[in-house]
Amino acid sequence: MTDDGTWGIDLHADDVTRFPGVAFVLWRVCGLSPEAGVALADEAQRHGTVRVLDCRTREEAERVVAEIQVLGVRATAATATTRR
Structure with missing residues (x-):
């Protein structure tokens, strides 16, 4: 891997997957708490997208x-500077 700056993971609004499902995925893949996952899913739903994680x-x-x-x-x- 090359160090090419910081990259972010953006979660997008989803009319199919419920908040507990999103929270589970964010816990499983990103290590976020279920509460943080639900909060991020809610924010994505309200704003269209939300940054959930930064990678090197x-x-x-x-x-x-x-x-x-x-x-x-x-x-x-x-x-890191791009917001979708």
């Missing part, structure tokens, strides 16, 4: 996004 490399961010997406939650990787 693009490769790490893309790996995390893939794990989140495999579990049925919509997420993308973006540079």
Whole structure:
């Protein structure tokens, strides 16, 4: 892996997956508490997207996004300065 700056994981609003499901995915993949996962899911629903995690490399961010997406939650990787 190369160190190419900080990359963020953005969670996107989802009309299908319920907050407890999102919280589980964020706990499983990102290590966030269930309470933090529900709060982030709520924020994504209200604002369209929310930053849930920062990674040191693009490769790490893309790996995390893939794990989140495999579990049925919509997420993308973006540079730390990019907000989607």
